[in-house]
Amino acid sequence: MTFDPDAAEDATRPVLEARDLVVRRGGREVLSIAKFGVSRHGTVAVVGPNGAGKSTLLLALALLVGPQEGSVLLKGQLVTPRLALHLRRRIGLVLAAPMLLDTTVRRNVAAGLRFRGIGGRQADVRVDEWLDRLGVLALRDRSARELSSGEAQRVSLARAFVLEPEVLLLDEPFASVDAAARSQLIDDTGRLLRETPRATVLVTHDLDEAGRLGTRMSVIINGRLRQDAPPEVVLSEPCDEDVAAFVGVQTRLPGRITSIDDGLAVVEVGGGRIEAISAFGIGQQVMCCLRPEDVTLRLSGQSSQPMPTTSARNRLSGVITKIVGKGPFVQVSVDCGAKVVADVTKASANEMGLREGDLVEATFKATAVHLIGLTL
Amino acid sequence: MDELIQITLLSLGVSGIATAISLLIGLPLGTVLALSVFRSRGIVLSVVNTGMALPPVVAGLAIALLLWRSGPLGDLNLIYTPSAIILAEVVIATPVILGLSAAGIGQLDPRLQVQLQGLGASRMQTVFWLWREARLSLLAALMAGFGSVISEVGAAMMVGGNISGQTRVLTTAMVLDVGRGNFGAAIQLAGILLALAFLVNGILTWAQQSGKRH
Numbered sequence: 001m002t003f004d005p006d007a008a009e010d011a012t013r014p015v016l017e018a019r020d021l022v023v024r025r026g027g028r029e030v031l032s033i034a035k036f037g038v039s040r041h042g043t044v045a046v047v048g049p050n051g052a053g054k055s056t057l058l059l060a061l062a063l064l065v066g067p068q069e070g071s072v073l074l075k076g077q078l079v080t081p082r083l084a085l086h087l088r089r090r091i092g093l094v095l096a097a098p099m100l101l102d103t104t105v106r107r108n109v110a111a112g113l114r115f116r117g118i119g120g121r122q123a124d125v126r127v128d129e130w131l132d133r134l135g136v137l138a139l140r141d142r143s144a145r146e147l148s149s150g151e152a153q154r155v156s157l158a159r160a161f162v163l164e165p166e167v168l169l170l171d172e173p174f175a176s177v178d179a180a181a182r183s184q185l186i187d188d189t190g191r192l193l194r195e196t197p198r199a200t201v202l203v204t205h206d207l208d209e210a211g212r213l214g215t216r217m218s219v220i221i222n223g224r225l226r227q228d229a230p231p232e233v234v235l236s237e238p239c240d241e242d243v244a245a246f247v248g249v250q251t252r253l254p255g256r257i258t259s260i261d262d263g264l265a266v267v268e269v270g271g272g273r274i275e276a277i278s279a280f281g282i283g284q285q286v287m288c289c290l291r292p293e294d295v296t297l298r299l300s301g302q303s304s305q306p307m308p309t310t311s312a313r314n315r316l317s318g319v320i321t322k323i324v325g326k327g328p329f330v331q332v333s334v335d336c337g338a339k340v341v342a343d344v345t346k347a348s349a350n351e352m353g354l355r356e357g358d359l360v361e362a363t364f365k366a367t368a369v370h371l372i373g374l375t376l
Numbered sequence: 377m378d379e380l381i382q383i384t385l386l387s388l389g390v391s392g393i394a395t396a397i398s399l400l401i402g403l404p405l406g407t408v409l410a411l412s413v414f415r416s417r418g419i420v421l422s423v424v425n426t427g428m429a430l431p432p433v434v435a436g437l438a439i440a441l442l443l444w445r446s447g448p449l450g451d452l453n454l455i456y457t458p459s460a461i462i463l464a465e466v467v468i469a470t471p472v473i474l475g476l477s478a479a480g481i482g483q484l485d486p487r488l489q490v491q492l493q494g495l496g497a498s499r500m501q502t503v504f505w506l507w508r509e510a511r512l513s514l515l516a517a518l519m520a521g522f523g524s525v526i527s528e529v530g531a532a533m534m535v536g537g538n539i540s541g542q543t544r545v546l547t548t549a550m551v552l553d554v555g556r557g558n559f560g561a562a563i564q565l566a567g568i569l570l571a572l573a574f575l576v577n578g579i580l581t582w583a584q585q586s587g588k589r590h
Contacts, residue, residue: 059490059494062493062494064490064493064494085496085498088493088494088495088496088497089496091494091496092494092495093490093491093494093495095487095490095491095494097485097487099485099487099488099491101505101508101509102508102509103508111492111495111497111505112495112496112497115495115496115497115498115501116496159495160495163495163496169494
């Protein structure tokens with residue numbers, strides 16, 4: 001049997017997929033993924049805490065690490081270890097560190113082409129084109145040693161993009177770039193991925209980056225794939241408490257559904273009652289999840305101040321226990337029997353004069369509450 | 377004067393050939409040692425390190441026992457020939473080149489190998505680029521290997537026999553001259569040896585500095 005993935009090309013299939021993948025290191029199982037795939041024009045952002053196994057998954061997809069069990073398929077064809085080189089000639093890999101070779105920028109970018117036997121004028125044209133697209137054409141004849149972190153990573157990206165691979169594997173490609181240059185580089189990469197769509201796996205610990213570049217988000221925690229969905233779904237409807245915690249859902253109130261009326265459930269939580277949209281039945285134990293930006297605070301006992309919005313159906317009272325700065329916001333923790341966290345703009349926090357110990361009311365819409373079913 | 381040139385050329389030839397053979401053996405083995413993970417790696421490494429500190433006279437003795445007329449390879453009639461010296465010098469230089477090249481390649485970032493393979497490099501292409509990245513260490517290994525045999529005297533004496541016009545090299549000639557009290561000749565030979573050492577180190581230093589500029 002010959003290895004010819006193109007013969008069986010099927011647009012609906014993932015370009016690259018993994019099944020029942022297990023990677024062990026020193027006898028310990030570090031990754032166990034039942035199913036993972038990336039479609040032809042999709043960018044899967046693989047997110048998760050440090051050490052969750054994200055990079056291991058990426059390297060396992062290229063058969064650069066293990067896997068001890070399971071299979072990797074390119075366009076539906078099994079890639080055996082003997083065929084690893086055929087697979088790698090169809091991918092482009094970018095690591096967190098630029099890993100440039102000690103030669104000129106041009107020869108770095110041409111390296112992968114040379115591995116594929118592409119040289120001469122054809123290679124030169126492609127190298128120049130991609131150096132230009134990444135904005136580093138002017139550095140063409142410089143030594144790779146002289147580059148800044150941002151420039152070096154642009155060269156590393158050009159080195160992968162120039163291969164015009166079927167699958168791009170990017171492992172924290174912006175992590176080594178200093179903050180000032182990072183945002184621009186993320187934008188530029190996003191633009192290139194839109195202009196020349198190709199199956200891309202992007203490993204990152206940064207949710208912002210994942211949201212900007214990913215068409216899907218795969219959350220890996222402790223070596224397991226916990227959720228795989230469009231980024232906005234993962235952010236607003238995490239499937240379990242660990243994912244909720246990872247994606248920044250800071251308010252997680254355990255409770256029980258006591259009544260349901262027209263899809264609107266009433267959940268008894270420690271500090272009161274919460275109305276939420278629910279598909280669960282009465283008696284179900286649930287976790288009420290709330291993103292901090294969906295919670296509004298106002299000082300209690302100021303009846304002169306009108307309710308901000310009438311559609312905010314839920315109201316919990318409590319005492320402010322902690323206020324911490326978070327960019328343009330302050331993050332306020334309120335003890336309402338259980339902890340509720342709200343992001344308030346610095347301006348309005350000053351206006352209200354919020355201080356630790358103040359009694360406040362936290363309000364939020366029923367639609368902002370996401371319920372996770374708990375099995376006891 | 378003719379004899380001096382002949383001795384110098386023989387020294388250079390014997391040591392050069394021995395270093396080249398040692399490179400052919402030591403570099404591939406050193407590469408494998410640096411890149412592979414196996415259970416007895418620690419043992420192999422300590423054997424190599426012991427080899428690097430191997431007293432040349434011990435290597436000479438081993439080759440002499442092997443090539444002696446009544447020895448296992450006695451029928452080859454190699455004892456007291458330049459080939460015998462080359463053989464002994466290979467035994468001396470191979471562990472040096474193997475050990476230093478393994479160390480040089482081992483110092484490279486392990487992610488570099490992953491990166492190269494992730495760009496589609498075959499095994500040989502990967503090794504080629506790793507050698508290129510470690511080129512200064514490999515050059516140093518080569519120079520150290522050459523240095524260890526050009527200045528060696530014990531083994532060359534034992535298996536070469538210091539036969540005038542056949543196996544007399546710079547170091548063995550010096551031993552003989554000093555023994556006879558021919559200090560003038562010995563000093564001349566010493567000058568040549570020093571010049572060679574200077575040349576070898578000069579090339580190495582030049583290569584390292586031009587490597588840094590790049």
